[in-house]
Amino acid sequence: xxxxxxxxxxxxxxxxxxxxxxxxxxxxxxxxxxxxxxxxxxxxxxxxxxxxxxxxxxxxxxxxxxxxxxxxxxxxxxxxxxxxxxxxxxxxxxxxxxxxxxxxxxxx
Numbered sequence: 001x002x003x004x005x006x007x008x009x010x011x012x013x014x015x016x017x018x019x020x021x022x023x024x025x026x027x028x029x030x031x032x033x034x035x036x037x038x039x040x041x042x043x044x045x046x047x048x049x050x051x052x053x054x055x056x057x058x059x060x061x062x063x064x065x066x067x068x069x070x071x072x073x074x075x076x077x078x079x080x081x082x083x084x085x086x087x088x089x090x091x092x093x094x095x096x097x098x099x100x101x102x103x104x105x106x107x108x
Contacts, residue, residue, distance in 0.1 A: 018034065
């Protein structure tokens with residue numbers, strides 16, 4: 001059995017779907033984005049499994065408890081916010097550059 005077959009048949013469906021998305025992506029930049037999404041999904045899954053084991057075993061640790069308080073609902077949104085704001089600023093810069101080019105060519 002290859003690694004891909006193991007992932008597709010024995011891993012959680014959410015991770016298997018993300019792995020398939022990486023394999024199916026043809027554009028290199030989008031493939032990197034899919035790989036990052038797979039990485040983040042894997043981290044989220046492992047964190048939730050770890051928290052479930054922590055609770056099941058009845059363990060107690062101040063550091064884990066303080067981290068759990070911050071997880072009102074499991075999300076990576078706050079980790080992605082800087083990247084999203086970067087993309088927004090880059091998009092607006094590209095739009096301004098296109099408008100300037102159009103003005104210089106005399107179309108506006």
